[in-house]
Structure formats: C-alpha cells, structure tokens
Amino acid sequence: MSKLIHTKESLILSTIEVISEQGLQGLTTREVAKRQGISESTIFKHYKSKNELILAVLDYFSQYDQAIIESLVLKELKPIEAIIYFAEAYVTYYENYPEITAITLSYEGLMHEAEFCIVIKEIFTKRVNTIQFLIEEAKCQNEIKQNVDPESLTDLIIGLEREVVLRWRLNNYNFSLKEHTLKALKMLLEVFHKE
Secondary structure (H helix, E strand, O other): OHHHHHHHHHHHHHHHHHHHHHOHHHOOHHHHHHHHOOOHHHHHHHOOOHHHHHHHHHHHHHHHHHHHHHHHHHHOOOHHHHHHHHHHHHHHHHHHOHHHHHHHOOHHHHOOOHHHHHHHHHHHHHHHHHHHHHHHHHHHOOOEOOOOOHHHHHHHHHHHHHHHHHHHHHOOOOOOHHHHHHHHHHHHHHHHEOO
C-alpha cells in the first residue's frame, strides 16, 4: 500500500515539475511518464485520465492551506500578526518548493475546464475568506482604520503575493521571495494601520 501511495505522490510531484517548466500546455502524461522512467500506461493504473492527475495535483496543492489555517487558530495571534503569519507561511513554502508556484499562476488556464474550475474556486475562496476574516477582525480590534473595505484590502494582499511570485519566477528566483513579500505586505498594512 505504501508503494502505491509513494507512486501516486511521485506522479503528482512530476506533474507539478512539468507544469512549472512547460506550463499547462506542455503537460502530457507522456512527459510525466518519461520523467518517472515508466510507461505512460502505468500512470493510468493510478489515475484514470490526465484530468484526474491534475485534480490530484490541486488536492495536493490545497492540503497546505488547511494546515496553515489550523496553525493560525492554534497560535491565537492578533489579526494583523495572523495576516503576516499567513503570508509568511506561503512564501516560505514557495521558497522551499518554487515549482509549486506554477499552480497558483495557472489558475486562469485551469478555470476553463468545468471540473477544475470548481476546485480552483474553492481553493481561491478559502484563501480570500481567511484574509478577509482577519481584516474584519483587525477592524473590530481597532488594528486598522474603520473605513477600510475588507474585500478591497484582501484583493491588494492577494494581488501583491501573486505579482511578487510572478516577478520572482521571471527573474529566475534571484531574490528572496519571503523578504520582498513581507516587506511589501508590512508597508501595505502600515498604510491602513489605525493610529
């Protein structure tokens, strides 16, 4: 059983690698099989189709979300600290596993298939709702100005992260994603901080 789990996870990791290097358009089961040193038919013993393999990748990608949210609850941080922790957890993960950022940047391409669209929307909504909830809590605790629109500030935070990740990838990972993202996030939050 553990060999089966190992093989399935190994296929997921190779799929992420292909998406990172060649984009969604370059993703084929043939390429994944080649990287694994197996026949293409072996993939279909574990996943019925390429789409099922992509769904497994999305599931793998979203597992980290739940772990971060659970640790936020356990840490009992103030809302602004929690927003920074949330962002820091992602960028630390991304710096340690740069290929996974290709999934975040592939949302648009994945949305055009109905079965992926639902999953992408769930992943995205969970992240948005978490940040928006923390911003609302920050308003309640007078950590940020009362006139701040939580939805708009959430968009700014998520947009900031996506753009920095994209620039990081375009520049061949030649700067600290964590350092740059956290510096920009803290500057952004400072603008809305209640005096």
